[in-house]
Amino acid sequence: MTPKTLSEMAVEVLTTADGHEKTALSRAHARTWFAAREGGELIEIGTAAPPMQPARPVRPTLLDPRDVPRRRPGSQKGRIAILHAVAHIELNAVDLHWDIIARFSEIPMPLGFYDDWVKSADEESKHFNLICECLEANDSFYGALPAHAGMWRAAEDTAGDFMGRLAVVPMVLEARGLDVTPGMIDIFQKAGDEKAVTAMNVIYAEEVGHVAYGSKWFHFLCGRHEKDPKEVFHHLVRTYFHGPLKPPFNEEKRAEAGLPPDFYWPLAEERHPKG
Ligand SMILES: [Fe+2]
Numbered sequence: 001m002t003p004k005t006l007s008e009m010a011v012e013v014l015t016t017a018d019g020h021e022k023t024a025l026s027r028a029h030a031r032t033w034f035a036a037r038e039g040g041e042l043i044e045i046g047t048a049a050p051p052m053q054p055a056r057p058v059r060p061t062l063l064d065p066r067d068v069p070r071r072r073p074g075s076q077k078g079r080i081a082i083l084h085a086v087a088h089i090e091l092n093a094v095d096l097h098w099d100i101i102a103r104f105s106e107i108p109m110p111l112g113f114y115d116d117w118v119k120s121a122d123e124e125s126k127h128f129n130l131i132c133e134c135l136e137a138n139d140s141f142y143g144a145l146p147a148h149a150g151m152w153r154a155a156e157d158t159a160g161d162f163m164g165r166l167a168v169v170p171m172v173l174e175a176r177g178l179d180v181t182p183g184m185i186d187i188f189q190k191a192g193d194e195k196a197v198t199a200m201n202v203i204y205a206e207e208v209g210h211v212a213y214g215s216k217w218f219h220f221l222c223g224r225h226e227k228d229p230k231e232v233f234h235h236l237v238r239t240y241f242h243g244p245l246k247p248p249f250n251e252e253k254r255a256e257a258g259l260p261p262d263f264y265w266p267l268a269e270e271r272h273p274k275g
């Protein structure tokens, strides 16, 4: 039997609907990739046709963002809603990480690029499972509530633009995660939900790496095409991202992830003048 290519593994994850099956497969493929890398073998990147939309479980029901009930963090119900929204984001993140591998597989990249993306996909899978355990500890589960239908939009909008994908997904959306996670940790800390605090601290630490990988490979591609990274970033975010970037920004963690202030502040200032 010919061994699977990395793109084929990516498509397998994308076409698996159940969250636990999807993340188990994602983690198994990551182990296979890294075992081969450590053993000095090469798994071909190959090419494959990823679906336009990844397979998703029957539940949660996906609703227009305006129709998703608002969260009131003061109650257990509100905290369950936050955990549910985070689980949904993490499951989308699993697919986003495998999608970029398969979708842009015809663009030759150093092996380090695939190392970073497979590692992140594995971490997103772990994040989904950690948050599912927190939901279960609160007598709930992923699928118990409706979820945001617009989550895959960034992937569709940038399906034909590799640098656009890097600009919008890791460098805008995942960077936004760094801005909002400390506030969520605080909510669970106040409620005494130590399990959720621990899970969110793992997510917070690892997401810095995901933004950093985005920035690293975005800069690499700018260098390959001899382009000014800041100008290209501004152009791509204005093209593909809908709406302004919202301050306050976590400047400390963004800096740690290699995102300089002159990348994101001008995009916020377009509609929210600073000071
Ligand atoms: Fe994550």
Ligand SMILES: [Fe+2]
Pocket (backbone or CB within 6 Å): 093, 120, 124, 174, 207, 210
């Ligand atoms: Fe991430």
